[in-house]
Amino acid sequence: MQKKNYSYIGIAFIILVFGIIFIPRIVDKISKGETVEKDRMNIVGKERNTKLLYLKIDDKARSVPEFLFTNQDNLEISNLDFRGKVTVMEFFFTTCPTICPVMNNNMRLLDDEFHERDDFAIGSFTIDPEKDTPKVLKEYAERYGVKSLNWHFLTGDLKKLHELSNKGFNIFxxxxxxxxxxxxxxxxxxLIDKNGFIRSRKDNHGNPKVYYQGTDPKEIEMLKEDIKNLLDEEQ
Structure with a gap:
């Protein structure tokens, strides 16, 4: 019985020492918000290291089809001009009275975030090339305060533009x-990676989300995270 009493006393002494030394430090960290911030950063880091999925059709990763159009500076731009760059692509028209202004205000947020990077680009394809000439697109870009030299507003043949959207991307x-x-x-x-493949995060069922809704602020935040993932990804 005496030995057991000694062991209980020893355990109690260890607990007392632990409380004296470590509990004030833990309380101090919590009061300063250090523990919470560290945990939050660890979570963000794990999210950013999540591998983005490929959009596959017949078990083959889908890439951006070949194209050749004219941008707002009257320069010919092809799909190869986007290689080596993480790219966001959209289809719009300058006189759109509904969703396009929202989409391009959100696209400008991406431009604000990443415009200083040479390995980031944006491709905005008009679906109304008859009205959206290079001159009109240039004025549109200036109106939106475009910063990046790699944000290309593209125009060309009506049929080819709509084929690129409907068949190339399956965006109606x-x-x-x-x-x-x-x-x-x-x-x-x-979202396109540096090798020209369409990429996406998982949905709630583990399948590729495929595309991001350009009018939804929450999806824009997701897209920002996923752009960072691809910019950091080894090619």
Missing amino acids: TGINPEVAGGFEHQGFFA
């Missing part, structure tokens, strides 16, 4: 005189 665009502006389209942003 169409002519419809009955709707505001005369064109229908989905407000999606496509």
Whole structure:
């Protein structure tokens, strides 16, 4: 019985010493917010290291099709000009009275965030090339305060532009005189890696999200994180 008493006393002494030394330090860290901040940064780091998925069709990773259009500076731009750059692509038109202004205000947030990087780019394809000439696109870019030299507003043949959207990306665009502006389209942003492949995060079911809704602030924040992932990703 005496030995057991000694062991209990020893354990109690260890607990007392631990409390005296470590508990004040833990309380001090919590009061300063250091523990919470460290935990938050660890979570963010894990999220950023998550591998983004490839969009696959018939078990083959889908890449951006070949194209050649003219940008707002009257320069010919092809899909190869975006190689080596993480790119966000969209389909829009300058006279759109509905979702396009929201989309391009959000796209400008990406431009503000990443415009200083040479390995980031934006491709904005008009679906109304008859009105959206290089001159009109240049004025549009200036109106939105575009900073990046790698944000290309692209125009060209109507049929090829709509084929790129509908067949190349499976993002719907169409002519419809009955709707505001005369064109229908989905407000999606496509994320492209440096090798030209379409990439995406997982949805709640573990499948590729495919595209990001360009009018949704929460999705824009997701997109920012995923752009950073791809910029850091080894090619």
